[in-house]
Amino acid sequence: xxxxxxxxxxxxxxxxxxxxxxxxxxxxxxxxxxxxxxxxxxxxxxxxxxxxxxxxxxxxxxxxxxxxxxxxxxxxxxxxxxxxxxxxxxxxxxxxxxxxxxxxxxxxxxxxxxxxxxxxxxxxxxxxxxxxxxxxxxxxxxxxxxxxxxxxxxxxxxxxxxxxxxxxxxxxxxxxxxxxxxxxxxxxxxxxxxxxxxxxxxxxxxxxxxxxxxxxxxxxxxxxxxxx
Amino acid sequence: xxxxxxxxxxxxxxxxxxxxxxxxxxxxxxxxxxxxxxxxxxxxxxxxxxxxxxxxxxxxxxxxxxxxxxxxxxxxxxxxxxxxxxxxxxxxxxxxxxxxxxxxxxxxxxxxxxxxxxxxxxxxxxxxxxxxxxxxxxxxxxxxxxxxxxxxxxxxxxxxxxxxxxxxxxxxxxxxxxxxxxxxxxxxxxxxxxxxxxxxxxxxxxxxxxxxxxxxxxxxxxxxxxxxxxxxxxxxxxxxxxxx
Numbered sequence: 001x002x003x004x005x006x007x008x009x010x011x012x013x014x015x016x017x018x019x020x021x022x023x024x025x026x027x028x029x030x031x032x033x034x035x036x037x038x039x040x041x042x043x044x045x046x047x048x049x050x051x052x053x054x055x056x057x058x059x060x061x062x063x064x065x066x067x068x069x070x071x072x073x074x075x076x077x078x079x080x081x082x083x084x085x086x087x088x089x090x091x092x093x094x095x096x097x098x099x100x101x102x103x104x105x106x107x108x109x110x111x112x113x114x115x116x117x118x119x120x121x122x123x124x125x126x127x128x129x130x131x132x133x134x135x136x137x138x139x140x141x142x143x144x145x146x147x148x149x150x151x152x153x154x155x156x157x158x159x160x161x162x163x164x165x166x167x168x169x170x171x172x173x174x175x176x177x178x179x180x181x182x183x184x185x186x187x188x189x190x191x192x193x194x195x196x197x198x199x200x201x202x203x204x205x206x207x208x209x210x211x212x213x214x215x216x217x218x219x220x221x222x223x224x225x226x227x228x
Numbered sequence: 229x230x231x232x233x234x235x236x237x238x239x240x241x242x243x244x245x246x247x248x249x250x251x252x253x254x255x256x257x258x259x260x261x262x263x264x265x266x267x268x269x270x271x272x273x274x275x276x277x278x279x280x281x282x283x284x285x286x287x288x289x290x291x292x293x294x295x296x297x298x299x300x301x302x303x304x305x306x307x308x309x310x311x312x313x314x315x316x317x318x319x320x321x322x323x324x325x326x327x328x329x330x331x332x333x334x335x336x337x338x339x340x341x342x343x344x345x346x347x348x349x350x351x352x353x354x355x356x357x358x359x360x361x362x363x364x365x366x367x368x369x370x371x372x373x374x375x376x377x378x379x380x381x382x383x384x385x386x387x388x389x390x391x392x393x394x395x396x397x398x399x400x401x402x403x404x405x406x407x408x409x410x411x412x413x414x415x416x417x418x419x420x421x422x423x424x425x426x427x428x429x430x431x432x433x434x435x436x437x438x439x440x441x442x443x444x445x446x447x448x449x450x451x452x453x454x455x456x457x458x459x460x461x462x463x464x465x466x467x468x469x470x471x472x
Contacts, residue, residue, distance in 0.1 A: 155379070159372055163362050169355065173376065176352040179345070180386055218379060225296050226375045 004096040011087075011100025012107070015074065019108050025073045026108055029066040033116045036062035037123060048125050055124035056189035059117055060145065064182050066112060067149035068171045071105045074154065075161040084161065094224035102154040102216070109150050113142040126193050134196050141188045144205060148181035148212045155219040159226050177215070184208040237441070240434040247427030254420040261417075267331060272420050274324040276428035277317050278346075282384055283432050284314030285353065289381030292374035302440070304370035305447070307377050308360060309439035313432065315353050322346060341390040342398035349387060352380045366447075 019025055040058040044050050078084040087097060117138060121127035156174040160166040188204040255272035264271075287310035295303035325343070326336045337343065356376050363369035391400045 159359075159375065163359065165362070169359065169362075172351060172355045173359070176348045176355075176383060177379065179348060183341075215382070218382065222375050222378060225371060228371065 004093050007090075007092045007096040008100040008103060011097060012103035015101065015104025016107055018077075019104070025070055026111065028073070029070050029108070029112050030115065032069055033062040033066045033112060036065055037116070037120050041123060051124045052126050053190070055121050055126035056186045056193060058124055059120035060182050060185045060189065062116055062120065063109070063113055063145065064149055064175070064178050065171070066116075067105070067109055067146070067153045067178075068157075068174055070108050070112070071101075071150060071153035071157040072160070072167065072170050074101050074105045075157045076166070079161050088227050094227060095220040097227070098155065098158065098220055098223035099216075101158070102150055102219075105154055106146060106150045109146045110143070113146050114139075117142050121193070134192050137192050137197050137201065138189065140205065141185055141192065141208075144208045144212060145181060145185035148185075148208060148215060149178060151212060151215045151219060152177040152181075155215075155223065155226070158223065180211050181208065184211070234441070237434070237437050240430060240437060244427060244431045244434045247423065247430055251420065251424035251427045254423055258416050258420050264332065267328060268417070270324060270328040271417075272424045274321060274328060275421060276424045277321045277324060279425055280428045280432050281314050281317040281321055281349070282388070283429065284310045284317060284436075285349065285384055286381065287432075287436065288314060288353070288356070288377040292377035295370055295374045296378070301366070301370065301447075302444075304374065305440050305443040306436065307374060308357075309436050309443060311353050311356050311377065312439060313435050315350060315357065318346060318349050318353075340398050342387065345383070345387040345390045349383055352383055356380060 037058055040054070040061065041051065044054055044058075075084065078087055088094065090097075118127060121133070127133050153170065153174045156170055156177075160170045160173060163169055184204045184207050188201050188208070191198060191201045191204070251272065255269055258269070258272075260266050261268035288307045291303045291307035291310060294300075295307060322343075325346075329338075330336050356373060359376060360369055360373050363372060388401065391398050
């Protein structure tokens with residue numbers, strides 16, 4: 001048990017150090033998320049009445065798509081360095097490998113969310129202009145949302161890393177499982193923007209939390225079969 | 229496996245035929261509904277096809293799990309067959325639902341939660357079948373697709389509960405599993421629907437068996453073509469690589 005925790009932290013720390021030194025994943029996902037926001041902003045037009053209700057959806061669409069890239073990179077960089085096989089050969093439970101990788105991309109995605117969420121809401125006119133937003137509650141949504149997004153996309157990234165056309169397949173496999181996360185985060189965010197904290201927000205967030213925990217448990221248990 | 233002496237498959241096929249005919253007779257003689265008129269008859273097909281697709285996706289997850297535990301290739305074949313049946317009947321469910329939706333809701337498609345999650349199942353299991361096509365090594369193909377099939381099972385409760393959670397235009401569950409049974413229509417509809425559901429359940433078993441037999445033959449032909457040794461007879465590859 002102790003060894004498993006240590007392994008999780010070691011892998012996460014290694015990934016975090018790598019991310020801090022090269023910053024390639026963080027930069028790539030940041031540019032990608034900005035691109036999604038810009039494209040959606042242009043597509044929906046300059047009309048503020050149409051942009052504002054779309055703010056929550058645009059922000060979470062950008063984050064969901066970025067999470068596939070971030071998690072895909074987490075395994076692809078091991079594969080390119082020829083280190084994936086060694087990683088799976090280390091003694092210790094394979095579930096810890098998944099959790100470590102998940103923690104690594106979770107951290108990066110959280111940093112991204114802390115940038116994208118306020119920026120996107122500002123760009124789409126949902127924040128700023130004298131409007132008071134419940135930022136701590138939005139932070140909680142971001143925390144839970146990022147957890148769910150990275151949990152499923154990290155799991156599928158481990159499966160698709162060895163396949164041909166992995167970049168195309170990862171979203172196709174992971175997104176159906178991301179849909180509950182995207183739906184509940186979008187609902188919670190737009191409810192928070194519209195009227196602040198309410199029991200409905202709490203219901204969405206508790207669903208999200210249950211889904212996060214369920215996904216993490218199922219993926220940790222199944223991960224040894226996915227890589228072996 | 230003595231395929232030619234198989235008696236269970238024709239028996240299942242005959243039972244399916246009898247049950248389907250009985251169900252059809254019951255649903256075609258049922259009186260027209262007060263609100264929906266003759267359209268209610270589509271429900272006797274729509275609900276069982278949806279039931280069958282759940283059953284098939286559940287089967288993909290279950291057989292995948294059984295494969296991961298036992299490492300017997302027949303479970304992989306059954307999981308694949310079940311996934312194909314699931315995709316086929318999801319398409320049937322969506323088409324049947326669309327035909328019903330046009331006269332009642334006034335449109336073929338709305339972005340309702342139940343409809344969207346049903347369409348998503350096509351992506352989940354379409355990708356499942358796609359990944360199977362991308363991996364050449366049969367052992368790895370079986371293992372990876374079993375994992376995808378098991379995780380894909382998470383979609384079933386989401387789809388089932390979608391009408392509760394998001395409260396769109398789709399009516400709530402026909403069969404409520406949580407909080408007691410509750411049937412709001414006349415009993416004659418219940419009988420027709422039950423017979424049809426049983427008929428489709430047997431149909432699933434029949435199709436699963438037929439597809440499974442086809443998969444065995446396909447595998448044998450491939451082995452003959454490549455002149456590879458029998459994959460079932462390699463206990464080493466199952467036990468040795470398990471822990472990586």
